[in-house]
């Protein structure tokens with residue numbers, strides 16, 4: 086077995102260029118975990134190590150791992166019809182039923198869905214549909230997309246350009262034009278930017294209801310109401326990116342429900358299938374849909390091969406059925422309160438924990454040298470804590486962009502109070518070990 090594993094590790098180093106990965110470390114250390122099994126909140130690797138997946142892998146495995154009934158549905162659909170083109174007027178039943186289901190559960194009057202294979206494609210689609218919309222409305226100069234600092238919208242060219250986290254944009258040296266950035270919590274900043282650029286040049290404003298990859302930042306309560314008003318006042322489309330926050334993550338079906346605001350367009354992915362199949366999409370309002378239908382004369386020249394993939398849509402339908410049957414949105418709300426209480430306990434026991442925050446099962450703890458002044462360590466400690474926690478059985482994620490030193494969490498929506506308790510115990514042990522190693526006094 087040892088040789089078998091060593092061989093896999095060598096093949097990984099040689100042939101697998103990992104996404105969003107420390108490429109040199111991968112070359113020296115090889116893969117940290119080769120996962121072979123998942124059950125509930127637990128992932129198991131090829132060596133038999135079991136860890137709590139406190140990130141739902143990539144914020145997406147909402148219903149937890151190892152659901153046989155999803156496998157069953159996928160197999161049945163694949164055996165009947167895995168895929169057909171949905172270009173032109175071709176269709177299939179799972180895509181139709183999923184679009185209809187989404188229209189029922191989505192906020193406001195979002196009633197029509199364009200399907201993609203994931204979040205990045207959804208974002209690029211939203212920006213293109215927004216611009217196309219303004220062409221149809223006779224305002225072709227409305228091309229600019231305003232986005233927020235600390236935002237993450239994916240890695241396709243439009244999504245990268247929209248991402249407020251600069252290192253993602255600096256990865257390449259030529260971006261899509263016409264993206265503008267505004268402070269993530271300042272509605273006033275948005276108004277100022279619209280005024281200075283000219284509303285007649287702006288197509289849309291895009292925002293995550295809770296910023297995820299940027300460090301789990303929760304907007305002030307009145308922020309999105311003001312944003313909605315500003316977009317209406319200046320005739321700008323408001324796009325929400327619910328790729329992480331959709332389908333229960335924050336203790337509401339969609340994150341924007343916390344703010345009582347409905348967008349004109351909504352991107353989704355991840356939790357729509359809980360990662361069991363690759364699927365995303367963009368929903369548009371009834372009004373936009375009507376306008377598209379009335380004003381378009383030619384072909385809607387935007388479509389991915391896998392838009393409306395039958396197997397992926399059937400998986401999504403089963404996933405949504407499970408979320409509802411098991412009351413997982415409510416569980417996310419209740420367990421979110423538990424998780425925040427757990428973070429507060431960690432904060433009281435460990436002086437290196439500064440601010441803690443959560444909305445449903447999306448949370449963060451900040452690492453500080455001095456909790457009174459919020460002074461940071463010279464070199465971020467979150468990556469060290471995350472690496473140590475993984476050794477002890479909890480997989481979380483460090484965020485160090487923008488001078489942050491933060492650990493983020495997004496456990497599956499099925500997590501129980503007992504499992505959260507285990508997660509907190511392991512985190513506390515880890516923090517104690519790191520504090521001891523750094524010679525930090527606790528209290």
Ligand code: PLP
Nearest residue numbers: 203204205237238239326328329
């Ligand atoms: N939008 C948000 C808010 C995300 O968090 C992500 C991925 O983490 C994306 C878009 C990109 O999604 P994908 O990785 O499926 O392309």
